[in-house]
Amino acid sequence: MSKITNRDILRMVKQWLEGKPVTKIAEFFQVTRQRVHQIIKKFRETGRIPFLRKPGRKPKEIDEETERIILEAYKQYNLGPVHLERKIEESHGIHIPHNTVYKVLLKHDLVEENMKRRKQRKWVRYEREHSMET
Numbered sequence: 001m002s003k004i005t006n007r008d009i010l011r012m013v014k015q016w017l018e019g020k021p022v023t024k025i026a027e028f029f030q031v032t033r034q035r036v037h038q039i040i041k042k043f044r045e046t047g048r049i050p051f052l053r054k055p056g057r058k059p060k061e062i063d064e065e066t067e068r069i070i071l072e073a074y075k076q077y078n079l080g081p082v083h084l085e086r087k088i089e090e091s092h093g094i095h096i097p098h099n100t101v102y103k104v105l106l107k108h109d110l111v112e113e114n115m116k117r118r119k120q121r122k123w124v125r126y127e128r129e130h131s132m133e134t
Contacts, residue, residue, distance in 0.1 A: 004031060006051045009039055013049050016040055062104060066096055070104045081105060 004012075008029055015025050016036070026033045042050040073088050081102040089095050105111040 004029060004035075004052075009051065010049055012036060012039055013043050062100060066100070067104050069094075070096065070101050071108065071110075074105060074110055080111070 012025055012029060015028075016022065022033050022036045022040070026036045029036075039050055069088060069092055070084070073084055073091070077084065077087050079087060081098040084101050085096060085098040088101075102111065102114075106113060
C-alpha cells in the first residue's frame with residue numbers, strides 16, 4: 001500500500017470514466033479495490049472529484065486576552081513556559097497550557113526555539129551502512 005495524492009485520485013476517476021477495470025486501477029496505484037470503489041462512489045454522489053483533507057486537528061487560535069496575560073506574566077516573572085504556566089494559574093486563576101505559552105513567547109521572540117521540539121530528521125548523518133561495521 002502506498003499513499004495516494006489528490007492528483008492520483010483525479011487520475012483514478014479519469015481512468016474509471018475511460019472504462020478501465022477497478023482491479024487494474026487499484027493494482028496500478030497500489031491501493032485496495034475497496035478504496036477505488038469508495039472514491040468512485042463519492043464522485044457519483046457529488047459529481048465532483050473528491051480530495052484529501054489535511055490530517056490532524058486544526059490549530060487553535062490564541063485570543064488577544066490570553067496573549068496579553070502571558071506577555072504581562074513574562075515581563076513580571078521572566079520565567080520559561082512551564083514555570084510561567086504555574087505562575088499564571090496562581091495569580092490569575094486560569095489555566096493556560098505551557099505549549100500555548102511557548103507559542104506566544106516564540107511569536108514575540110522572547111524565547112529561543114527548542115531543537116528537541118522540532119520534527120524528527122528523515123536522515124541521520126553518520127549512520128553506518130551495515131551494522132557492526134567499523
